[in-house]
Amino acid sequence: MRVVVVYESMFGNTRQIGQAIADGIGPLHEVVVIPVRDANPEVISGADVVVVGGPTHVHGMSRPASRTSAGEIARKPPSGVALEPGAEGPGLREWFARCGVIEGYAAAFDTRAHGPSILTGRASKRIHRLLRRHGARQVCPPESFFVTKDNALAPGEIDRARRWGEHLSHVATEPARTEFPV
Template sequence: MSETPETARAVVVYESMFGSTRLIAEAIADGLRESADVRVLPVREAPESFPDCDLIVLGAPTHVHGMSRPATRAEAGRWADDPHRALTLESGAEGIGVREWLETCGDLPHLYAAFDTRADMTELVTGSAAAILDRRLRKTGARKLADRASFLVDKQNALVGGEIARARDWGRAVGEALLSQAEVRS
């Protein structure tokens, strides 16, 4: 009797202000599902540890060259209140962000990948929340499974054309890397 291989488990945790990062997280999860069982959680619903997961994919919008802070999330709320901007704030967006959540985390999965959404300009100008997430996750002792990724939004905070497909492809590549890790360990 042969044993059935254990399915890899992954969680995608994200922070989103106006919905673009949520859409990217969902697309990444779609691609990743070809290789793993996946849960997608907004950061406000994420537990402080994931003892049953092999991989965490963590994402956030880029604010002021890095991760959001309470002040930048409050500013996003003011933007949503401005009728000239035509923005809708995600439920819970002004609550806890990835920055604060990481400070409370216990055991995270041993593998990670990081992503962000940022303005459609060079990273030198915009900064990257994913770059900071990458450093912070490495400090937890987790090991990077895939290079970080940035997905772009336009001046109205809408995703640039093709970014959903690119996120799905990145998720698929992360899943393939996860399967390769499992084969190496067995």
């Protein structure tokens, strides 16, 4: 099975979660982890599963203005966070606008503050819908991974992401898959 994990990340947390998911999917499969800025349409072409994740900004997916705000936060000392390469460039919204049909299966994840999603919002809900709109069939419901108020990963989230990756690798290889409306 060929799996492509596409992530957007300002401060590195979503990148780390994407990598942990890939580790969980495991060595029996071919897994590529790629930042959204490098994820041209050829990268996902022919993938059996595309896993897409990004940070929750202003209750949903990032926008240019929210990425600018994140850049300002990072540059204001002592921020404690460093910007990922290309962080302020195009994000997942812009990627979806040019990625065309996604032929294989897909799963969505996000990072966000801990708490009920009715209060925090969650980018994965929208990512999930966009994946479906682009033709992908979902292998499981969208998942959130949590950061602290200082924008660090909450304890245990790397392990949880690895286990979610393991789960993905099992459900994606099962013959019967279901739709997961959100």
